[in-house]
Amino acid sequence: MIIGVPKEIKNGEKRVSLIPSSVKTLINDGHTVYVQRDAGSAIGFYDELYEEVGAKILDNARDIYAKSEIVVKVKEPLPEEFELFKTGQTIITYFHLAVEPELLDVLIKKKITAIAYETIQTADGSLPLLRPMSEIAGKISVQIGAQYLQTSDYSCGTVLGGVAGVMPAEVVVVGAGVVGLNAAKVAYGMGAHVSILDISPKKLAYVEDIFHGAVGTAMSNEYNLKKLIKNADLVISGVLIPSNKAPKLITEEMVKSMKKGSVLVDVSIDQGGIFETIETPTSIDNPVFEKHGVIHFAVPNIPGLAARTASISLNNYTLPYVLKFANKGFIAAVKSTPELYKGVNTYQGKLTNPEVAKQFGYPFSELSMLIGF
Ligand SMILES: NC(=O)c1ccc[n+]([C@@H]2O[C@H](COP(=O)([O-])OP(=O)(O)OC[C@H]3O[C@@H](n4cnc5c(N)ncnc54)[C@H](O)[C@@H]3O)[C@@H](O)[C@H]2O)c1
Helix, strand or coil: CEEEECCCCCCCCCCCCCCHHHHHHHHHCCCEEEEECCCCHHHCCCHHHHHHCCCEEECCHHHHHHHCCEEECCCCCCHHHHCCCCCCCEEEECCCHHHCHHHHHHHHHCCCEEEEHHHCCCCCCCCCCCHHHHHHHHHHHHHHHHHHHHHCCCCCCCCCCCECCECCCEEEEECCCHHHHHHHHHHHHCCCEEEEEECCHHHHHHHHHHHCCCCEEEECCHHHHHHHHHHCCEEEECCCCCCCCCCCCECHHHHHCCCCCCEEEEHHHHHCCCECCCCCCCCCCCCEEEECCEEEECCCCHHHHHHHHHHHHHHHHHHHHHHHHHHHCHHHHHHHCHHHHHHEEEECCEECCHHHHHHHCCCCCCHHHHHCC
């Protein structure tokens, strides 16, 4: 197979989809890998390291897309990239199609096979390729929140963990999945007073078990959210309803009730976010805005702030799947690896993700009918 690695172009994004060790594995298996010049340079994966393992460096994204059968990316393609797609190509990346209708139209028109990392799902319902980035985003979200509580133009200057004689900050985490758990771990470790909410009692029982009651748990409903949000210094969202837009759980009224200088970190913004006061994502270059005296952070690519760790961690999880597609071909890979079935969002331009089809009122095609099994 011919595999292409374009340089990421989302604002502030320095991650690279395949690191040199992964490229070496693919080349050892007989594949050709094209890497765009400087795709990994910003995080220490220089072109020479790719060349040493046998990759071919190309000057621009146009050539990468033109030459590759499979394009492996990190973030969803942006409009500048749409015209580069080659009809019939396979693209593997985070797509978040529930909030990307324009991109979906291009995938359909150009008959693209789109494998979305975030919808690859194992039999127990877990999302193995969302996990590594959620782990990082969850951890960093607290560091980001702590920084804005201390230093921002709008903040009052609060130390997250408190000091002797001064109470710690109140941190509320909504969603007890991978983002939520990692945020709770860091916030607790920094000495904050932490509460976490979810709709799943099982998830809350797990929090109770691992923190031995040191982190408060509550069911996620309007009543509890209203009460906890009012006293929060930092609110972190880690809610996900797979393939759907996130529900707007935190209303404008709830935000208005918060203390001036408190901070919201909407990690779920890549699926639309849970705060009514956040209409569009912010960016790494311009990450926050203030509304009702509250600092809003809504960057959809938080792991891009820790791009080297994030790229290595991402590769630990994605490479086995990329290898399956490259070594076996699309149909055999999907048939032999059940979790890939849900990862296929479009197959040769046919929309195979039922939730996305429902959301936009588009015709849905069952993948098994298209590839015959
Ligand atoms: N902004 C970024 O850079 C970034 C990075 C990584 C992940 N994310 C996003 O963060 C979100 C969470 O990811 P995750 O891996 O933790 O998902 P996850 O599936 O592990 O956890 C999601 C949790 O949300 C809970 N939930 C669902 N509805 C809820 C509700 N009404 N109230 C409270 N909890 C509810 C679920 O029960 C689950 O425990 C996803 O949208 C993911 O794409 C964003």
